[in-house]
Structures are given as C-alpha cells and as structure tokens.
Amino acid sequence: MLTKDEVYSKVTDCLVDALGVDEDEVSPDATLTGDLGAESIDFLDIVFRLEKSFGIKIPRGGLFLENILSNPEFVKDGRVTEKGLQELREKMPHLDIDKFAKEPNVNNFADLFTVEMLVNYVSTKLN
Numbered sequence: 001m002l003t004k005d006e007v008y009s010k011v012t013d014c015l016v017d018a019l020g021v022d023e024d025e026v027s028p029d030a031t032l033t034g035d036l037g038a039e040s041i042d043f044l045d046i047v048f049r050l051e052k053s054f055g056i057k058i059p060r061g062g063l064f065l066e067n068i069l070s071n072p073e074f075v076k077d078g079r080v081t082e083k084g085l086q087e088l089r090e091k092m093p094h095l096d097i098d099k100f101a102k103e104p105n106v107n108n109f110a111d112l113f114t115v116e117m118l119v120n121y122v123s124t125k126l127n
Contacts, residue, residue: 080104
C-alpha cells in the first residue's frame, strides 16, 4: 500500500509528463486548469497516465464529472443549485464541495480540480 506522499509523488510525475509543467509548479492546492494550464483534452491524458502509473481503472466521468454543469436541474443563473451540490457530493466525494458551496458560481467549478483532489481520488481507489 502506498503512503499519501508516494501517491502525491506519482501524481506529480503524471502531471509533469501530461502538462509539460515543472515539478516545482505542482503543489497540493494548485488547480489543474488555472495554475497548471490543463485544457479539457489534457484530462484524458491525465486519466490515462494515472491509470497506467497506479494500475487502476478510472471509469469515464469518475474523476471529472461530465454534463453536470449543463444540466438545468443542477445549474440556475450561473450557479450550482442545492440539488447540483448534492449530486456532486454523492458522485465526487474526492472534491471539497463544502468550500465551493459557499460561492457555487459555475466559473469557480474548475478550481475544485486540484492536485490534492487527484491524490485523494487515487488514494481512495487504491484502498
């Protein structure tokens, strides 16, 4: 079983390879899109590298939920609704939804996808 530090180190290696960033740019609270410059196409590469590196299977939409922000039941006037927040809590326990819930603007959603989130997700899959 890997320690959290070992998982973090391997996640960092995956991000350096996938995004072409320097290792010192990767920190637990670095956001994938804002800080590390990931684009939607990069998410597929990140998932592939994590699966290969850790020998795990990440189901489609398991790490990065699809369609939640385009569902009118979950988003109203540019904000994630209470029902949407509940859906996120159920489907994505590896995200820090409580912090996001204080200001659930869809424009802030990408900030949930941090290096720490990836480490938490992978750690959960391994245990």
